[in-house]
Amino acid sequence: MLRITLASLRAHAGRLVTTALAIVLGVMFVTGTLVFSGTLDDALGAQVKGSTEEYSVIVHTERTAEEKQPELPRETLDDIESLPEVGSAAGIVHGEASLLGEEGQAVGSLPTAGLSTSEDTRHSTAAEGKLPTGPDEAALATSSADVTGFGVGDEVTVLDAEGREHTFTVTGLLDLGVDPEFSYRGAVAFTEDTAHAMTGIDGYGEIDVTGASGYTDEEVRDAVAEVAPGDAEVLTGAELGARLAESAGAETELITTGLMLAGAVSVVVAGIVISNTFAILLAQRQREMALLRCVGAGRGQVLRSVLLEASLVGLVSSAVGVLTGIGVGYAGVTLGAEVLGAGDSATSLVVGPAAVAAGLVVGTGATVVAALVPAVRAARIPPLAALRDSAAQGAARGTSTGRVVLGTVLGLASAGIATWAVRSLENEQALIAVVAAGVVAFAGVVALGPLLVRALVAMARRPMRKLGVVSGLAADNSGRSPKRAATAMIALTVGATLITGYSVISDSTEETLTHELDKRFPVDYEIGSQLSFDGPREGVDPEVARELADSSDVAQVMRVRDSGIESGIESEGPSVKAYFGGEVGTDVTASVASGDLADLEPGRVVVHEDAAEGNGVGDEIAVETEEGEQTFEIAAVTEGNTGLMGVTMHPDDFRTHFPEVTQDQSVRVQGSEDVPADELRDTVMAAVADHPKLQVTSAVQRQQEYTEILDTLLLVVTAMLALSVLIAVAGVANTMALSVLERVRESAMLRALGLTRGQIRRMLGLEAVMLSLIGTGIGIALGIVFGWAAGVALLDGLILSIPVPRIAVFLTAAVLAGLLASVLPARRAARTSITRSLASE
Numbered sequence: 001m002l003r004i005t006l007a008s009l010r011a012h013a014g015r016l017v018t019t020a021l022a023i024v025l026g027v028m029f030v031t032g033t034l035v036f037s038g039t040l041d042d043a044l045g046a047q048v049k050g051s052t053e054e055y056s057v058i059v060h061t062e063r064t065a066e067e068k069q070p071e072l073p074r075e076t077l078d079d080i081e082s083l084p085e086v087g088s089a090a091g092i093v094h095g096e097a098s099l100l101g102e103e104g105q106a107v108g109s110l111p112t113a114g115l116s117t118s119e120d121t122r123h124s125t126a127a128e129g130k131l132p133t134g135p136d137e138a139a140l141a142t143s144s145a146d147v148t149g150f151g152v153g154d155e156v157t158v159l160d161a162e163g164r165e166h167t168f169t170v171t172g173l174l175d176l177g178v179d180p181e182f183s184y185r186g187a188v189a190f191t192e193d194t195a196h197a198m199t200g201i202d203g204y205g206e207i208d209v210t211g212a213s214g215y216t217d218e219e220v221r222d223a224v225a226e227v228a229p230g231d232a233e234v235l236t237g238a239e240l241g242a243r244l245a246e247s248a249g250a251e252t253e254l255i256t257t258g259l260m261l262a263g264a265v266s267v268v269v270a271g272i273v274i275s276n277t278f279a280i281l282l283a284q285r286q287r288e289m290a291l292l293r294c295v296g297a298g299r300g301q302v303l304r305s306v307l308l309e310a311s312l313v314g315l316v317s318s319a320v321g322v323l324t325g326i327g328v329g330y331a332g333v334t335l336g337a338e339v340l341g342a343g344d345s346a347t348s349l350v351v352g353p354a355a356v357a358a359g360l361v362v363g364t365g366a367t368v369v370a371a372l373v374p375a376v377r378a379a380r381i382p383p384l385a386a387l388r389d390s391a392a393q394g395a396a397r398g399t400s401t402g403r404v405v406l407g408t409v410l411g412l413a414s415a416g417i418a419t420w421a422v423r424s425l426e427n428e429q430a431l432i433a434v435v436a437a438g439v440v441a442f443a444g445v446v447a448l449g450p451l452l453v454r455a456l457v458a459m460a461r462r463p464m465r466k467l468g469v470v471s472g473l474a475a476d477n478s479g480r481s482p483k484r485a486a487t488a489m490i491a492l493t494v495g496a497t498l499i500t501g502y503s504v505i506s507d508s509t510e511e512t513l514t515h516e517l518d519k520r521f522p523v524d525y526e527i528g529s530q531l532s533f534d535g536p537r538e539g540v541d542p543e544v545a546r547e548l549a550d551s552s553d554v555a556q557v558m559r560v561r562d563s564g565i566e567s568g569i570e571s572e573g574p575s576v577k578a579y580f581g582g583e584v585g586t587d588v589t590a591s592v593a594s595g596d597l598a599d600l601e602p603g604r605v606v607v608h609e610d611a612a613e614g615n616g617v618g619d620e621i622a623v624e625t626e627e628g629e630q631t632f633e634i635a636a637v638t639e640g641n642t643g644l645m646g647v648t649m650h651p652d653d654f655r656t657h658f659p660e661v662t663q664d665q666s667v668r669v670q671g672s673e674d675v676p677a678d679e680l681r682d683t684v685m686a687a688v689a690d691h692p693k694l695q696v697t698s699a700v701q702r703q704q705e706y707t708e709i710l711d712t713l714l715l716v717v718t719a720m721l722a723l724s725v726l727i728a729v730a731g732v733a734n735t736m737a738l739s740v741l742e743r744v745r746e747s748a749m750l751r752a753l754g755l756t757r758g759q760i761r762r763m764l765g766l767e768a769v770m771l772s773l774i775g776t777g778i779g780i781a782l783g784i785v786f787g788w789a790a791g792v793a794l795l796d797g798l799i800l801s802i803p804v805p806r807i808a809v810f811l812t813a814a815v816l817a818g819l820l821a822s823v824l825p826a827r828r829a830a831r832t833s834i835t836r837s838l839a840s841e
Helices: 002-011 011-050 072-082 141-149 180-185 194-201 217-227 239-285 286-292 299-340 351-381 384-387 402-423 426-465 470-477 482-520 540-548 652-657 677-687 699-742 744-752 757-794 804-831 834-838
Strands: 057-061 088-090 094-096 113-118 128-131 137-141 155-159 165-174 188-189 205-213 232-236 524-527 553-562 576-580 592-595 604-608 620-625 628-638 648-649 666-671 694-698
Touching: 002 141, 002 205, 002 576, 011 239, 011 699, 057 217, 057 239, 072 088, 072 188, 072 205, 072 217, 088 113, 094 194, 113 194, 137 141, 137 628, 141 165, 141 180, 141 188, 165 188, 165 628, 188 194, 205 217, 205 540, 217 232, 217 426, 232 553, 239 482, 239 699, 286 384, 286 804, 299 351, 402 592, 426 470, 426 482, 470 757, 482 540, 482 699, 482 804, 482 834, 524 677, 524 744, 540 553, 540 666, 540 677, 553 648, 553 677, 576 652, 604 620, 620 648, 648 652, 648 744, 666 677, 677 694, 699 757, 744 757, 757 804
Parallel strands: 113 188, 137 165, 576 648, 604 628
Antiparallel strands: 057 205, 057 232, 088 205, 094 113, 128 165, 137 188, 155 165, 524 666, 524 694, 553 576, 553 666, 592 628, 604 648, 620 628
16 A cells, blocks of 8 residues: 555646645745744844843843932942952943934934943944044934934934033944833933933943952852842843843744744645645545455555555655745844844844744644545545546535534624623733634634535626626536535635734724824824933923914914923822813813713813722812812713823813923914915924924824834735735635546537637636635625624724725735636646547546
């Protein structure tokens, strides 16, 4: 049987190409993801460890949410340097130094980090240029250079701790690795003396220590810990490097998880295609299997022979997939290292045994499992089947009652789970339940697949017959083998469901966010100050609002004041806001749980449900003010995350109870109706020109930021799922190949009756298109339903938005996929000899 199996593989090698392709693609994705993850983790870990392990000990302080980062006094550095266990020590100044952009305003919502750098500290790697050495020189973090466009040799303006402007020449760009703070805030580095002057920090945020000869890192650490302040953490370089490496690895975990999920989808789709492929091959070889039974082969031998074929095909194809995946993984590392800031560290490819083994096991295992059912069917072929036509049994058309019952039960169960999830669960739990409902629904579609194919083909048959004989024949042929057609269709349905579902989530989220922005941000511009880690948030000078109010380009100026600005109140309670120059309920809206926003008046407040502490409309609530606790009546209670958080007070009450708050938290600007957008922006920018720390945000800009993020995610998800769609197209080609095989004499008869080769090709092309459209159409329907359900689970008040243009693109792609899948089978059918085919029996 082994020789027969090997001979069969050689004889049918050409027909195994589709199976091999499906395995190679699936394994390539899995192996490539593991290689990508391993290499990137190793590169990021090597980079962060390389910046710490050259030092024996690193002393640093941690910033808390309540206060700025504690300083390490200069005396601490002197004490450390005096230790006999210490060879040398250097401090790093760490504070804030806002970098101004080309328009003269501070870059980012947080001030740029200001730090010192020298050859004696770990933040000393110049990716380009050199470190600053003079008082008028500075280096930028590569992240800051990317955002601002500044480079070596440019002059930049930086604000000191008092808000004064200073000009520096950029001497170099610093690679600060994967530190999340520097990646987000950016950084400007100076000499130590300049850093002290610019940040207003007298001490240090970190001290890097090199041990004296003859002492271990642990001995140096213990000695340094004796003189370090109690709020400082003392670690060896290796300990800090391991911690940073673990943190860096967490950044790649989400990417790896997403890729592995997409890889799992590809493997599942490949399994469907493999199963269909082996069904095709064994249908073609029915006589061969029956003859083996006639000459004495038992069912077990036939079963083992088929599974051995599957194992060999799976193993060889998996090996090719592993090699291809290693190349793909390396290509992905280059991009991933750049995105995550690993720089040039990712130079050594990490191909672990787990990645290779996973690829081989997944590919071979999936092939054997997928071939199991066709193998069992082949083993049951009776010897008398040698007298029958080889593929006749593949044309079974029945749809059992059991399938109908099972599919209906699964469909109802799916609907019940989804309804329960949307109505009774929240966030992650609801999303998990919706995904489970989708899986159950998909199982129902698998069970009802033949019935769906037959019903949809029947609907299309009449209009297609009106288009001509060729179209009518295509419709009739599409319903000949509904079970096999359904199997091929399911592979396409998987990809179409997932892509459509995420498209619905993306479009609906964008529509919902746009709606909420229009409600919460019904203005052209909002002006606010940067947040700060090193002190209370500064407000907006009232002069800005007054200047804008005096401009004819501006129709309305609304000032938002917050109790946390300048009041000095230290309260764990909710913040208190008031809106000057605008009406709550008209100019400022929110989702209301009870009451009416228009009822806000002196003596009454609007409270968010999280701050209401169980109180409702008409109840009294205590609010912390500059005079102590004051009691107010609740006019309305808001809910969700749609604005008016905390406590909203009437402007008259706010003036009375918070007299020390003289600056605005933000200023909202609505332009006059006929003012051009550029002119309004110039007016706003002129008003903040003397206040470089202020941030100017437009409604359009905010919407574009959300849109860009959602569109990017959609592109990434679509790209990851595209491979499963490609594998599914191969499945359609398989079905067409079997169709051609079963109808050799029929095709010859049609040719003899007058159909041309072109008409034969067109007929088979239409069959493939119908199959692709059915699979894609069912996937789109499932995607819309479960995409909406998942969106509702993730976002309160979701507005359903169906991406019709994208769905049209999906359907067009389905037509093209069907035509592509029919090319080779149609070519073979059209070229078959009429006389030879008619005489084959």
